[in-house]
Every structure is written in C-alpha cells, then in structure tokens.
Amino acid sequence: MGLALLEGKNLLEGKKIIVTGGAGGIGSATVDEYVRQGAAVTSIDIEDEKGRAFAAEANAQGPGTCMYVHCDIAVKEEVEAAFAQAKADMGGLDVLVHCAAKMQGMNAALNYTKDDYNFIFDNDMWGTILVDQVACKLMQEYGQGIIVNYSSETALSGAPNDGLYSAAKAGVATWTRVIATEWGHAYNIRCNSVMPTIKTPMYQAYVSHMDPEAYEKFMESRRAKHPIKGDMGDADVDIAPVMVFLACDMSQYITGQIFAINGGNTMVRG
Structure with missing residues (x-):
C-alpha cells in the first residue's frame, strides 16, 4: 500500500491537515496515508472510540503525527472549537479534507419528508459549508490553503431511492466550484471535490x-x-494516494475540479 512509486519521499512533511470523518472508511485511510507521508494531522469525528483507535494506529507508524478531536460538523460552535484546537496543536492549518457525511435508508422520491430533508441537508450540505468557512478563515492568516470536499458519484448518476443524499452531494460539488473561484482570487485557496466509488x-x-x-x-x-x-475500489490503495496528490505541491495548479475515483463507473464529462 501507499505511494510505491515515490517510496522514501515524505510528500506532506510539514503540512498541517484536518480530516473530518477520520474514524473509519475513506477518512481513516486518508489519515493513515497522510501520517505515512509526514504530515501533522487532526482527525475529527463523532465516533470517539474508533477515532482515537485509528489515530493511535497512525501515530504508531509515523513519521507524521495524528491527534483526534470530537466534533459534530453540523454544529457551528463545535466546528469552531475543534478547528481552533487543531490549529493551536499543529501550529497552523494548510489543508482541510472533508470526508464526513451522513446517509439515510433508501427511500422513494415521493416519500421524503421535511424531516428527511433537514437531516441530510443539515449534515451533508450545511456541514460542508460550515467546515469550509471555518477553515477558510484560519487559512487566510497564511495566504494560501487547500480544501478537498467529498461529493458522491450519485450526484452525477441520479441514484434511484437515494434522492436527497444525491442532491446534497451535487450541491457539494457546485459549492466547491463556487469557493474555488471566490477563495482562489481572494485568498489563494485551492478547492476540489472527489466523487468516489469505494468499499x-x-x-x-x-x-x-x-x-x-x-x-x-x-x-x-x-x-x-x-x-x-x-x-468498487479500496480506500487505502485507490483513494489515499489521490488525496496525497491533492494535498501536496504536485497539484498546485489544480482547482475547481471534480475527481471521479470510481474505476470508470461514472465518467465525468466537461
């Protein structure tokens, strides 16, 4: 596993990175690879036991470091407190990778309620806007930054019985392109989104x-x-190396793009 072609090179040495949703799946695979590449990482989640366990495993392997902080990404006060703590502990913030999201059970489009809408959009759409805003304010102090938001291939394919999640994730992709333009001009912050199909x-x-x-x-x-x-792909092998690329200087001229990491299952067309 890892970036075999660049073995022995710590591509993220000195980088300070926040990863939301770091207690499992794509988030924990990203945390693991970032620490392997020499970064200081703050992993954020609400699954505290799993989050601490994954952080400990990442720390044990090094050469980077990882700490875990509890945070509900839909609650402004928790996001502000967690990001401030991460910035203080790491000595700055260079990169935000926003993996955290929530899903509901499958449901027909005719059956959704306002409560269903609020649950999905409060977490997956508003949660994205909120963590990006807080990260942007912190990154402004350094004159640059990187934000990677997770959308979903369902945002392109219109998955049946998954309408609200698909719609929210389509919103995430569009929001990311908006801030790529606004915050690129104003603050030199690069913003891209990822649409994965991963186990x-x-x-x-x-x-x-x-x-x-x-x-x-x-x-x-x-x-x-x-x-x-x-x-479907593997988080460690198929996603983590791409996340390193998006967080390091090799991608310095890429912003406002959708990275569909899905083995060709859904192909993005311009």
Whole structure:
C-alpha cells in the first residue's frame, strides 16, 4: 500500500491537515496515508472510540503525527472549537479534507419528508459549508490553503431511492466550484471535490446481508459497470494516494475540479 512509486519521499512533511470523518472508511485511510507521508494531522469525528483507535494506529507508524478531536460538523460552535484546537496543536492549518457525511435508508422520491430533508441537508450540505468557512478563515492568516470536499458519484448518476443524499452531494460539488473561484482570487485557496466509488464499512455491511445468489448478481452488475478492477475500489490503495496528490505541491495548479475515483463507473464529462 501507499505511494510505491515515490517510496522514501515524505510528500506532506510539514503540512498541517484536518480530516473530518477520520474514524473509519475513506477518512481513516486518508489519515493513515497522510501520517505515512509526514504530515501533522487532526482527525475529527463523532465516533470517539474508533477515532482515537485509528489515530493511535497512525501515530504508531509515523513519521507524521495524528491527534483526534470530537466534533459534530453540523454544529457551528463545535466546528469552531475543534478547528481552533487543531490549529493551536499543529501550529497552523494548510489543508482541510472533508470526508464526513451522513446517509439515510433508501427511500422513494415521493416519500421524503421535511424531516428527511433537514437531516441530510443539515449534515451533508450545511456541514460542508460550515467546515469550509471555518477553515477558510484560519487559512487566510497564511495566504494560501487547500480544501478537498467529498461529493458522491450519485450526484452525477441520479441514484434511484437515494434522492436527497444525491442532491446534497451535487450541491457539494457546485459549492466547491463556487469557493474555488471566490477563495482562489481572494485568498489563494485551492478547492476540489472527489466523487468516489469505494468499499467502506457501510458497503461491507450491505453485501454481508446478501445470500450467495443475490451477491453474485450484485457482483456481476459491478463487473459490468467498472472497466477497471470490475469492482468498487479500496480506500487505502485507490483513494489515499489521490488525496496525497491533492494535498501536496504536485497539484498546485489544480482547482475547481471534480475527481471521479470510481474505476470508470461514472465518467465525468466537461
């Protein structure tokens, strides 16, 4: 695992990075690789036991460092406090990677309620706006910064029975392009979004409940959709190296872009 082609080079040495949703899945894989690449990382989540455990594992491997801070990304006071603590502990803030999100069970478009809407948009849309705003204010002190927001391929594909999540994640992609323009001109902050198709704990739980026949049909559909690997990707191998690229100087002239890391399952067209 890791960036084999650049073995021995710590691409993020000296970088101060906040990763939201660091208690599992893509977030913890990103934290792990950032520490491996020499960064000082603050992992933020509400799953405290898992978050602390992943932070401890990352610290044990080094050469970078990781600390864990509890934070609900939809609560302004918690975000401001957590980011201020992270900045003080790390001595600054160079990069925000916003992985944290919430999902609901599948539901038909006709059946959504205002409560459903509030749950998804308060967390996934407003939560993104909030953490980006707080990060931007801190980054202004340094004259530059990097923000990477997580959208979803469902924002492009219009996934049936997942309408609110898909709509919120489409909003995240558009919001990211807006701030890439506004904050790039004003504060030299680069902003990009990621649309992944990656095996996560939620995915593993989903397939674990399938009987063998249903699982084989599901995998057959995945093989047809993914020109590369014939399946959903792995967070450590397929996402983490891209996250290093977006957080380091190799991507210094890239902003306002969508990175669809999905094995070709959904192809972004200009």
